[in-house]
Amino acid sequence: MMLPFVRRLPGHRRRPHPRNDGSNNSPDEDGQGAPAEDETYYPSGFDVLKVRYLLQHIWQWTRGSQELLPVELVDMIVDTAEYWASSESVMEGETLIRRDQDQVLLTTLPLCYDAQTLDTASPKLLPYRSTHPCRKVIFTISSHDQGWGGGAGDRGQYAGSYSWFDTEIIHSAHQSSQNRAPSNQPHQPEGPFHFGPDHPNLLPTARKLQSNRTAVSRSQVHTIVWHHLDNIATDSDEAVEIERDQGRGRATLDGSQVRALEVGDAIAIWGRARFAGWANHVQRVSVRVFWAV
Structure with missing residues (x-):
């Protein structure tokens, strides 16, 4: 008996390669900031x-x-x-985040829950396997900064970028509709948010999801893959190289974020910009979360 053929998803490796090879952190060639149409079959x-x-x-x-x-x-x-089974959440439509106006762009669906039942008294669980069923998360971001600024040596690179994206884990998001975005729509919190000089969210850290390229006005498409088998240590030379060349936070390369996700958890995507003149132009954000069944 023949089993159904499934095309293996591109770019999903245990140890992400630091070069921009088209599968991870690849800028959009036509400058329009639109990801290529995804024809992959997701079971x-x-x-x-x-x-x-x-x-x-x-x-x-x-x-x-x-x-x-x-x-x-x-x-x-x-x-x-x-x-693996998966669910996708998408933010469509451009959003502009200016200096110190940190904003939640998207909140994913609670892990392993049926989107159609989240607004009911008894949200429905979907089939899953193990206490920590998440296996992979794919983030796709189309964005750019204000197009000027930064040091001369930083332009076009990720160093010196003060427009970036962070993630936040919302535990048991299925228990309260106030903690999640309804039906894939972005949640707009009250703001702006002002952080003191010692606050961990004031500047981009090693746990950032992704930075924009510095002083580049053309939209870039970055695809960031978290895999449960990732095992690159935060303080390794490889992690430092990936952060420098791809703009990913070096503390997001060890797979711990994926392995720690529990049933009902959601992921919020924050867009940030810091200091006078800096801006984060966001065209599209999508997140696909995979779990074992």
């Missing part, structure tokens, strides 16, 4: 359950055996193929 939870059933019974059908393929082996096959 539903039901699709994954069907494939798991086929894998478990294939031993019986091909060998005439009464035994099923062990569940542990099925888990290994499914995880190696990255055949």
Whole structure:
């Protein structure tokens, strides 16, 4: 019996390569800031359950055996193929974040919950496996800064950038509609937010999601992949190189954020700009969260 063919998602590696190779942090070539159309097939939870059933019974059908393929082996096959359920949240429409006007751009759906039931008294859980089922998160951001400023040596690079993006984990987001954006729509908090000189959100840190290129007015498309098998240490030379060349926070490369996510957790994406003259022009943000079934 033939199993359905699924095209493997591009650029999903255990250890992200520091070069801009088109799969991670690649600027949009036409300058319009629009990600290429994604024709990848993303299986539903039901699709994954069907494939798991086929894998478990294939031993019986091909060998005439009464035994099923062990569940542990099925888990290994499914995880190696990255055949996981997922949900996507999208912010469409340009948003301008000026000096010190930090803003939540998008809040993802609570992990493993049915979007259609979130506004009901009993939100519905979708099929999932293990206490920490999240396996991968793909962030796609189309944005640019104000197009001038920064040191002469920083222009076009990520060093010296004061417009960037952070993430915040919202635990048990399914329990309160006030903590999440309804049906993929961006949440607009009250603001602006002013941070003192010692506040961790005043400047970009090693835990930032992504920086804009410094003094570049053309929109850039950055695709940031968090994987549960990532294992690059924050203080390693490789992490420092990736932060310098790709604009990712070097403390987001060890996979701990993905492994720590629990059922019902959501991810909020913050856009930030700091200091006079700096601005963060955001055209589009999307986040696809994958979990094991």
